[in-house]
Amino acid sequence: MADVAIERGGGDxxxxxxxxxxxxxxxxxxxxxxxxxxxxxxxLITTYVLYRGRSVAPPYPADIFDIPYTSVSxxxxxxxxxxxxxxxxxxxxxxEGRMRLWLLTTALLGMTFVGGQVYxxxxxxxxxxxxxxxxxxxxxxVLTGFHGVHVTVGVLMLLSLFGMxxxxxxxxxxxxxxxxxxxxxxxxxxxxxxxxxxxxxxxxPSPGGPGGP
Amino acid sequence: MALEERQGVAAAxxxxxxxxxxxxxxxxxxxxxxxxxxxxxxxxxxxxxYTHVSGGILIPTLFVLAVVKFALVVLWFMxxxxxxxxxxxxxxxGLAGASILYLIVLITFKVFL
Numbered sequence: 001m002a003d004v005a006i007e008r009g010g011g012d013x014x015x016x017x018x019x020x021x022x023x024x025x026x027x028x029x030x031x032x033x034x035x036x037x038x039x040x041x042x043x044l045i046t047t048y049v050l051y052r053g054r055s056v057a058p059p060y061p062a063d064i065f066d067i068p069y070t071s072v073s074x075x076x077x078x079x080x081x082x083x084x085x086x087x088x089x090x091x092x093x094x095x096e097g098r099m100r101l102w103l104l105t106t107a108l109l110g111m112t113f114v115g116g117q118v119y120x121x122x123x124x125x126x127x128x129x130x131x132x133x134x135x136x137x138x139x140x141x142v143l144t145g146f147h148g149v150h151v152t153v154g155v156l157m158l159l160s161l162f163g164m165x166x167x168x169x170x171x172x173x174x175x176x177x178x179x180x181x182x183x184x185x186x187x188x189x190x191x192x193x194x195x196x197x198x199x200x201x202x203x204x205p206s207p208g209g210p211g212g213p
Numbered sequence: 214m215a216l217e218e219r220q221g222v223a224a225a226x227x228x229x230x231x232x233x234x235x236x237x238x239x240x241x242x243x244x245x246x247x248x249x250x251x252x253x254x255x256x257x258x259x260x261x262x263y264t265h266v267s268g269g270i271l272i273p274t275l276f277v278l279a280v281v282k283f284a285l286v287v288l289w290f291m292x293x294x295x296x297x298x299x300x301x302x303x304x305x306x307g308l309a310g311a312s313i314l315y316l317i318v319l320i321t322f323k324v325f326l
Binding site for chain 1: 238239240241244245247248251252255258259261262263268271272275276278279282283286287289290291292297299300301303304305306307308310311312314315318319322324
């Protein structure tokens, strides 16, 4: 037999399969995936910045952005990151009740964020900003829409974990699957941190003004 | 060292590290403290955006606040500060690759915020 040291998956629990690296392959794959997601969102954010302030037809960002409303959404998503780690902490302590409570809270906060985004998109649409109205509309909807889809997928994963815990489909130590979903969830949060700053908080040059068309 | 013995050591390492996995992560109190810091930083960002300072001061301030928030979430909530550094390398590769590539694109088109 080959003289190779084999360890279990990186200290992520004794139930994990053995790996030659000592790292959990699932967790490693998740980090590689998140690294690739940086490329995806980097492209979308860069495209938004490239065309920022170059729209020649209204509405412009300053006409339609509601910063207080979006700020509340940002706080909601940040709060969901906190409840996610509290769910993980409860899972590590094998406190099933608190784990379910925090998972459900995280999912509800995620749904609140997505609901807020749907409302925002609807009101922007009514104010005349469509996907093909101007460069701002195109880049804004594609960037924030992609992020919203990611949050929706995260909510579905959280609800699946919540349902699986009731159906006894989670392992005895449920911390590993919760940590994996948590990594994804925190990633959508850090992407929003960047989007919130670049898209909403940094003032866009007005047309004809400095930096404008 | 015999294979069985080494596997025993490896398994012991795993159990030690599995124990440290939960124990090495922050406590709920620390998570809440980090969460509060994130809330305060977000409030500062929003306040800064309402102040009538020039873009030369406002934009770097907003970027610094965003970078600090980003780092707090990645290091504490995603546990990169506590986990094996090899996980971090894969994420940093993607993040650094994206940052360098898109910075080159923005510089090429002379786009500065």
